[in-house]
Amino acid sequence: DAGVIQSPRHEVTEMGQEVTLRCKPISGHDYLFWYRQTMMRGLELLIYFNNNVPIDDSGMPEDRFSAKMPNASFSTLKIQPSEPRDSAVYFCASSDSGNTIYFGEGSWLTVV
Amino acid sequence: KQEVTQIPAALSVPEGENLVLNCSFTDSAIYNLQWFRQDPGKGLTSLLLIQSSQREQTSGRLNASLDKSSGRSTLYIAASQPGDSATYLCAVDPSGNDYKLSFGAGTTVTVRA
Numbered sequence: 001d002a003g004v005i006q007s008p009r010h011e012v013t014e015m016g017q018e019v020t021l022r023c024k025p026i027s028g029h030d031y032l033f034w035y036r037q038t039m040m041r042g043l044e045l046l047i048y049f050n051n052n053v054p055i056d057d058s059g060m061p062e063d064r065f066s067a068k069m070p071n072a073s074f075s076t077l078k079i080q081p082s083e084p085r086d087s088a089v090y091f092c093a094s095s096d097s098g099n100t101i102y103f104g105e106g107s108w109l110t111v112v
Numbered sequence: 113k114q115e116v117t118q119i120p121a122a123l124s125v126p127e128g129e130n131l132v133l134n135c136s137f138t139d140s141a142i143y144n145l146q147w148f149r150q151d152p153g154k155g156l157t158s159l160l161l162i163q164s165s166q167r168e169q170t171s172g173r174l175n176a177s178l179d180k181s182s183g184r185s186t187l188y189i190a191a192s193q194p195g196d197s198a199t200y201l202c203a204v205d206p207s208g209n210d211y212k213l214s215f216g217a218g219t220t221v222t223v224r225a
Contacts, residue, residue: 043215103155
């Protein structure tokens with residue numbers, strides 16, 4: 001398997017623009033996670049899905065953030081409108097109900 | 113709220129020296145603890161997972177111990193190599209039901225050739 005695939009790898013956008021980050025989890029995995037990593041706050045769980053259903057979105061910082069998982073092989077994290085403080089690395093990860101979690105290589109977002 | 117601390121934040125050792133990385137957590141009621149490796153510009157790779165009922169796990173040159181009662185875990189890397197240079201993070205799963213891992217800030221390791 002190719003692992004967790006994220007796109008884009010890098011994105012630079014202007015404040016106020018909409019940003020959409022995409023994730024393809026490992027085939028057969030039933031859990032999908034979105035994390036955000038910054039120097040100041042480290043790794044934070046934003047939201048996770050089980051069998052495509054959002055289970056816990058308490059980590060989503062504001063209403064500007066939304067996430068969807070329309071099917072088992074695809075998820076999106078959307079920021080609208082984006083702000084400079086959203087600049088971070090956004091990781092998608094998946095797991096197969098076991099405990100080992102597999103991370104993608106991240107989407108590096110810069111909002112100017 | 114679970115707090116996970118890793119000290120030191122960074123260390124540099126000569127090649128061949130054994131590495132000892134520390135992780136402490138405030139709430140001993142954990143389900144499991146994982147150690148991850150992160151290379152610059154990359155995602156996290158799971159190295160070892162220790163269930164709460166276990167005392168240690170080993171994989172090659174890596175050995176992780178867990179002392180739940182004292183809220184500590186240690187990752188040992190034997191005979192370090194320059195390729196071991198990376199950031200190592202520990203993460204605690206509080207319940208095993210909701211997968212809400214609490215991560216430490218990591219220890220950045222440099223192994224000098």
